Amino acid sequence: MKRQDISMIRQILPEEMPFYYYTDRQSPWLLCQSMEAEMSVSDLKQSGLPPLLARPLLKPMIARCGGVLRRHDVLAVAHADRAVRLKGLSPAAFHGLEAVYQSEWLDFCLSFERWSGEQTTRKAHNIVVQLGFPTEHAELLWKFEQRAAVGAFQSCWHPVRTHGRPTLAWCRLDIDLTSGYCLIEEIQSDWLRFVGHARRRLQCRAPRSRELRLTREYEQALQQKYAKIWAEVMMLAVLVLLRDEFAVREVWMHQPEPGAQLKGIT
Secondary structure (H helix, E strand, O other): OOHHHHHHHHHHOOOEEEEEEEOOOHHHHHHHHHOOOEEEHHHHHHOOOHHHHOOOOOHHHHHHOOOEEEHHHHHHHHOHHHHHHOOOOOHHHHHHHHHHHOOOEEEEEEEEEEEEOOOOOOOOEEEEEEEEOOOHHHHHHHHOOOHHHHHHHOOOOOOOOOOOOOEEEEEEEEEEOOOOEEEEEEEEOOHHHHHHHHHHHHHHHOOOOHHHHHHHHHHHHHHHHHHOOHHHHHHHHHHHHHHHHHOOOEEEEOOHHHHHHHHOOO
């Protein structure tokens, strides 16, 4: 990307954006991208989408839709944080929203940065989307006395936030605003790995210490809450951003090995 394009994008976007995640949110959002304004369930099943139709947030809607599913209703479930503004929702949508509102929500946040030069496909610039921890993570830092160790759980060589909420993960993007294409250069997270490194160091240096016990418990809490979802939350947040804010039509992503060769990563 050109530096001026990234500057323009950062002027348009707020410094920080909320991104709410509830279990399986990606399924209704993905279905919205693949369906017409109104489709019969039988046509949806013949269109290669049965795996999505069987997902937890969509099954209640399909059971109540009378055989015809509306994109407007599915969109309400995909964006449940804004559903109160939508008019003309069907009973199927309200049934789906009821399931959403009974589930646990995590209030992640998105922030943005620029990345230049190294490990970029076109040897230029990327815009970075940073996924900040939800607010509940602050309680874990206090509970397990990890506040002083925060700097050890992220790398200064990576595009992470230096203030505000710590960065759980980030994604580097090369967007062509003219063509409507985007290349995802990488999606990565340091935090969980680095906490594991810290725990292993303590196991060698202070195997009976209180610090080791607290770090181990903190790692277990992180694994339970975020290990299985951080990548899908990051990917969903990026795709929603690309579609809603930049009208990107096609998204590409490197496979690891060819991407590393192309970018000269050893």
